[in-house]
Structures are given as C-alpha cells and as structure tokens.
Amino acid sequence: xxxxxxxxxxxxxxxxxxxxxxxxxxxxxxxxxxxxxxxxxxxxxxxxxxxxxxxxxxxxxxxxxxxxxxxxxxxxxxxxxxxxxxxxxxxxxxxxxxxxxxxxxxxxxxxxxxxxxxxxxxxxxxxxxxxxxxxxxxxxxxxxxxxxxxxxxxxxxxxxxxxxxxxxxxxxxxxxxxxxxxxxxxxxxxxxxxxxxxxxxxxxxxxxxxxxxxxxxxxxxxxxxxxxxxxxxxxxxxxxxxxxxxxxxxxxxxxxxxxxxxxxxxxxxxxxxxxxxxxxxxxxxxxxxxxxxxxxxxxxxxxxxxxxxxxxxxxxxxxxxxxxxxxxx
Amino acid sequence: xxxxxxxxxxxxxxxxxxxxxxxxxxxxxxxxxxxxxxxxxxxxxxxxxxxxxxxxxxxxxxxxxxxxxxxxxxxxxxxxxxxxxxxxxxxxxxxxxxxxxxxxxxxxxxxxxxxxxxxxxxxxxxxxxxxxxxxxxxxxxxxxxxxxxxxxxxxxxxxxxxxxxxxxxxxxxxxxxxxxxxxxxxxxxxxxxxxxxxxxxxxxxxxxxxxxxxxxxxxxxxxxxxxxxxxxxxxxxxxxxxxxxxxxxxxxxxxxxxxxxxxxxxxxxxxxxxxxxxxxxxxxxxxxxxxxxxxxxxxxxxxxxxxxxxxxxxxxxxxxxxxxxx
Numbered sequence: 068x069x070x071x072x073x074x075x076x077x078x079x080x081x082x083x084x085x086x087x088x089x090x091x092x093x094x095x096x097x098x099x100x101x102x103x104x105x106x107x108x109x110x111x112x113x114x115x116x117x118x119x120x121x122x123x124x125x126x127x128x129x130x131x132x133x134x135x136x137x138x139x140x141x142x143x144x145x146x147x148x149x150x151x152x153x154x155x156x157x158x159x160x161x162x163x164x165x166x167x168x169x170x171x172x173x174x175x176x177x178x179x180x181x182x183x184x185x186x187x188x189x190x191x192x193x194x195x196x197x198x199x200x201x202x203x204x205x206x207x208x209x210x211x212x213x214x215x216x217x218x219x220x221x222x223x224x225x226x227x228x229x230x231x232x233x234x235x236x237x238x239x240x241x242x243x244x245x246x247x248x249x250x251x252x253x254x255x256x257x258x259x260x261x262x263x264x265x266x267x268x269x270x271x272x273x274x275x276x277x278x279x280x281x282x283x284x285x286x287x288x289x290x291x292x293x294x295x296x297x298x299x300x301x302x303x304x305x306x307x308x309x310x311x312x313x314x315x316x317x318x319x320x321x322x323x324x325x326x327x328x329x330x331x332x333x334x335x336x337x338x339x340x341x342x343x344x345x346x347x348x349x350x351x352x353x354x355x356x357x358x359x360x361x362x363x364x365x366x367x368x369x370x371x372x373x374x375x376x377x378x379x380x381x382x383x384x385x386x387x388x389x390x391x392x393x394x395x396x
Numbered sequence: 397x398x399x400x401x402x403x404x405x406x407x408x409x410x411x412x413x414x415x416x417x418x419x420x421x422x423x424x425x426x427x428x429x430x431x432x433x434x435x436x437x438x439x440x441x442x443x444x445x446x447x448x449x450x451x452x453x454x455x456x457x458x459x460x461x462x463x464x465x466x467x468x469x470x471x472x473x474x475x476x477x478x479x480x481x482x483x484x485x486x487x488x489x490x491x492x493x494x495x496x497x498x499x500x501x502x503x504x505x506x507x508x509x510x511x512x513x514x515x516x517x518x519x520x521x522x523x524x525x526x527x528x529x530x531x532x533x534x535x536x537x538x539x540x541x542x543x544x545x546x547x548x549x550x551x552x553x554x555x556x557x558x559x560x561x562x563x564x565x566x567x568x569x570x571x572x573x574x575x576x577x578x579x580x581x582x583x584x585x586x587x588x589x590x591x592x593x594x595x596x597x598x599x600x601x602x603x604x605x606x607x608x609x610x611x612x613x614x615x616x617x618x619x620x621x622x623x624x625x626x627x628x629x630x631x632x633x634x635x636x637x638x639x640x641x642x643x644x645x646x647x648x649x650x651x652x653x654x655x656x657x658x659x660x661x662x663x664x665x666x667x668x669x670x671x672x673x674x675x676x677x678x679x680x681x682x683x684x685x686x687x688x689x690x691x692x693x694x695x696x697x698x699x700x701x702x703x704x705x706x707x708x709x710x711x712x713x714x715x716x717x718x719x720x721x722x
Contacts, residue, residue, distance in 0.1 A: 083609045092531065102614035120531050126561065131554035138524020140508050144531075146524070161517050172509065174502035176714040178509065195690070210715045222626070266695075267476045309720075 070249040072263055073220040077109050077241065079184075080227035081147065083257035085117050088145060091231060092121045094132050095149025095185075099124035106151055107187060107246060112202065129158035133184065135164050138178040145231055152198045153188035153240065166210035167236040182236045183227075189243040190378045196366030201279070201331035206238050207308035207340070213261055214307040218242040220250035225259030233261060242280040242330075246355060253376035254258030264311035265371060266318070270300035273388050276315055276341055278304040281328050281379065286384045297392055307337055316348050323354035324391040326385060345368040358387050361367055402610045404675065405451060408685075410609050410674055413448035415686050417468040423693040424467075424484070428613060428644060432701070434483055437498060445664035446571050446606035447541065448472045449505065450634070453616035454507075459525045461510045461518040464499035464683075465638075469541045474506040477696035479623030482703045489703030514578075516542060516549030518690040519568065523559050528565035537623045539567045545576020547590050553597075556631070560599045563628035566618045568594075571606060572630065573638035578650050594631035606634030607664040609671055610676040637662065643709055 085092045093113065098105045098116035102124045102322070114122040125132050129150060136146035150156050156163065165183065171179045191376035192201050206212045215230055215237055217223035223241070230237040267282055268289050275285040282303045289299035300318050302311050319325040325345055327338035343356045363377045421440050427433040440447075443465075451472035454460070462469040470480060475491065483490025491503045495583045497514035509525060512518045522540035529536040546552055547570060559566050574581045583639030587593065594601025600622070604615040612634060619630035635660040635707045672682055712720045 089531075092526075092527075123562070126554070126557055128554035128558060129515075130551045131523065131558045133446065133560065134517070134520020134522035134555065135527055138461075138521040138526070139528045140524070142525050142528030143519070144528050161514055163518060165514050166510070166512065166517065166521060171716070172714045173492060173496045173500040174714075175495045177488070177502050177504055179717065255447065267567070285628075293400070309716075 069252045071220050071252040073223045073248050074246045076220040076224035077227050080224045083229040090144040093147045094123045094125055098149050099376045116357050129155050130318045132158040133162035136182050137180055140182045141178050145181050147183045150186040153186045153202055154197045158305050164209050168209045179234050181234045181383055183230045183239050185239045187241045187243050190367050191244050195369035199367035203307050204336045213237045216279040218303050220248055221253040225257045228258045229261045243278050255290050262306045264314040265303045267301040269301040270298040271297045273391050274318045275301045275326045275328055276302045277328040278307055281330050319345055325357045326358045326387050332364050333359050333366050336361050357390040360384055410452045414445045416689050419445040419689045419693050420471055438465040439640050439644045439645040442637045443468055446634045446636045449609050449612035450616045453613055453620050458536050459507050459509050459521040460542040463542055464513045466511050470501050470508050475503045477692055478699040481696040481700035484698040486701055487703035488706045496705040516546035516574045519555035520551050522566050523555050523564055525562040530563055535545045537565045537620050541569045541594055544572040544581050556597045559629040560597045565623035566629045568631040570633045571636055572633055573636050577642050584621045590633040594687050599631055603629040603712050606636035609668055684687050
C-alpha cells in the first residue's frame, strides 16, 4: 500500500477543501509559492492551483492574520490561519479568545466563526523556550474553541477535513517531529470526525490517555510492557477539547488504572482535567490513583541534553504504569 | 476641497438618522436616571451626527464593525430599535437574546457584524470582511468605527498595513472624540492628527469636521466610492467631541470646564438643525420627524420592558453549533 507523510496529508486535506469551496482560503506568513509555500511546506503547490487571493502570504502580523480570518469567517468563508509556531498565537490571543471563541455566543447564534488556526510546535528540535510550547490547555479553558492534534498522517488528513468543515473555530496543532511520519494512504476524501478518540492499542491492565506525538511514546512503551505481561490500552484523544469522555471513561472502567500523558507541562494541564473527571466518574472503581505525566515546569530548554530531560521520559512513563498495576492501596 | 453641495433627500436622511440616534440616547439616559434601567451605558452625546452622516453614505448591505460606544453607529446603520433596546436591557427579545449587551451588538441583517468591547480589535476583523468581499467580488464595503484611543493599540497598525497592502475595500472611521477613556488626546498621542498615521502606511487619509453634515457625508461617500472601485482603503479622521464622561454617570472632572463650554458651542444637534433651516426645511417638518421618532422610542422602551429575561438554558446554547451538555 502506498504511504503518505503527515505533511502530504495536511496539504492534501487543504487542497481538497479548496477545490470544493471557494470560501476556503489560507492566510499566513510565507505561505504562498513566492515565499516557498510555508516554512514547513504545508501549502506547497496550492498557490499555483488557487492563486494568491486564496493563498495569501501575510506580513508578520499575527493579530491581523487571525482578525482577518475571523472577519472572513463572519462573511461566510472558511479561512485557515497559519500561525507559524504555537508560541506566536500569544500575539493573537485577543482575536482568538475574545472574538473567534465568543462571537457565536455573544451574538445569540446570529454569526459563527468557521475558522481553523493551524499551528506547529514540538519539543526535541532545539528551538528553545519561545518556539516549542504546547499551549492547548490555555485554549481548552475558553468556551467556544475546539482543539485538535493528530498523531499520524492519516488522522492528520481526516481531522483537517473535519476542522475545515466545522462551523466553530478549531485550533489545529501540528507537532514538527510528526511531519515526516508515514501512514498507509487513506485515499482522497478521508474524514475523521472531531470529538472522537481512537483506541490506538487495546489492553486490559492500564490505560494511557494521550494525544499528539506522545502517542508514539505510549505505543512503544505498551509494546515493551507487553513483554513483562502488562497489557496497556492507549487512547489517542485526537480532539483535545471537547474530548471524547465516553471512550476514555469506558477504557478506564475496563482497566481500572489510568495515566494521562502529554508534552505540555503537567501543572494546570489537560491531564489535570481528565484525571479529575475520571475521579468524579469512577471513584470506587479505580484500582490505583490516576496519575499525570507532562513536561517539566520550566521554559523548554535549548540544549539537547536538557530538552530530553524536560520532555516526559519513556522510562518514567513505563514506571508509572508499573506502579499503577502494582498498587496495593 | 470637499464638495459642499448635497441632495435634499440625503440631507433629510442624515437629519432623521441623527435625530434617531439623539432621541434614543436621550431615552436611555432618561431610563437610567429614573431607575427603570440599571446597566452600564456609554452615551454617544456629542457624536450623533458623525455616524449618521457616515452611515448615510453606505448601502444597507455594507458591513459595519464598531465598538462598545457604538450605539450611534448601529442605529444610524439601521438596527431596528425594539431589539436594540431589548438587547441593551439584557432581554430575550434583544438582537442577541440578551447574551451580548450594549458592548456586543450584532445584527447581520443590517450589516452590523461585530461590536467589540476591546478597543482597537475591530480593525483586523473589518479587514477580513473586506477580504471576503474582495475575493467574492460582491461590491460590498466594510466600515470600521473606533475612537482616537484605539489608534495606539498594535492591532490598529497591523490592520492599517495589511489593508493598504491588499487594497481592501475597507474604511477606517476614526471618530476622534478627544478622549481615550479618561485620558485626553494630547496625553496619549504625540502626533497632532491620526491622518499622519495613514500616511505612514501609504494610505489615503482625510481629516474632516465630523459635526459638519455635508462635509462628513461627502468625505465618506468619496471613500466608499474609492473602496468600491477597488482603489483601496481610506482612513477618515472625523473630529467630534464626547460631551459626557466615559460611561454614563461617571465622574468627568478631568474634562476641563472651559473646553466643555467651548465644545458645547459646537454641539452638532443645533448646528444640524440650523443647516436644515438654511436648506428651507421648516420647523414644523423637523419637529414632525422628531415627534415620530419619540413615539418609536417609547414603543421600543416598552418592548424592552415587556420582553422576558433569558432563561438559564441559554448558557448551553451557542457555545458551539451543537448545544453543550448541562
């Protein structure tokens, strides 16, 4: 079977959506052909097909990029804003949090903002403190935003199609380290619905709930622990907010144990929300406390040795599973 | 030199829009003073004409983005009074079912797409509405209104640059009312005129007396025509004056008494009435327009008073397209 990289998959999803709907436009720094089709080449080849009116390279003006996309969305377009790196969304927070997220509600449902904000991030490429953050929890805290991140190429294609079709604003997080990942080609028209998690691996002793690049870590650890006789179920959330609580709860009810794993710092993160909800739903049925594993509580360091110490360590994740399985209460 | 002629019907139109704004503002202040309404209210006293003349130059289908002190813009653009009054009162019969309030009025049927409480943030959004029109070729123009204070936020500068870069059909209408909240223009901005900033972005910029109905209308019309012809954006700096405090009932001792007296002499309302008389409209004709408007205000206030409060179930609706769980 032919394979497809995540870069190709996201490009294809945008291409398909643009071919179907003239209201799909892409705005961002360097995205047009003249500037090289985006720093990560996601929009490569699209300017040639759809022209510079629809693939617009912008000035370095994050507020203006997101604001223009909010306005175009209000006028019935389905814009995609490329914010080159997730840390730069901080510059556009007003447009995202006060406008994109709230206009449907504040207008009493008269208007809506079908906008996708694509952004990239990832620890492990030596970009340091202002290019590497996972900030999904900030956005998950705001009513009105949907947050999506793929862990594989096929999902990236399908989730991007669903995000563009969504009538609400979606933050779409792409991990730089995943761009080269290959999946079996799902073919054209592939859609993965928002809000549906995937059981990435079935197991019976402990559940690891995760999303994005750390799904790969979880699968690797699950494979190793299987050799020790520990059966780990891996849930790939795919949509971080609103997350598929039914699938997560059902899995943890089955295994009785859960680890929530993410690349973002542990403190006040998505893991805290999921762990708390599992406590509320399954108190008395849990065989061990739900634990969280996340990045260190510091800025992401540049030096590779420090960066590797910052990110959740695979041995520590495996130990957390072993601790849960051997929990005596 | 701005054209000083104007069509008689257009003048009547501007007068009616101005007085609709003025009588609505008067009604709101009266409701607040008598305790019939208890909401935060940003009076537009002194700025009635600037938006009436500007909106008279737009088509009903053109887009408008405005700010928390935007009631004059919304009324002049055509938002119907009953739902507007009900929205400001937080009632279910409001434009936004009581979920927006005066600072967040939306009414797409009359082109009012966003009213924002965040100073200066409407400009980038206006660009997006204009970009959609440019791509569609629908001929619509987007106007975004803001005050002098908004010109110091980064979004203003990003949006001005982008609009000019892409020649978007957008009009940036700065209603320079001389105050950013409690801070006087000279204490927050070093340039003498906001038009200087248009020049910095290579954009057409026009300075106009916002209390001169004919100049204000003709200036706006010229900008609208340019935008529709694909010639790009214009910044209009319309001079006007906020005759009361930042919000109704707030202390405004920071506004010098001598300056207030000086500005009262330039009150746009008596000045417009005199202009109408100069153009052979009769006192009786003008009074009849106002009497009719006052009847509409009474009806709108009654509509708002009788409209129910929104129920708690509204909290779960319109967060997303699908209703969220309780």
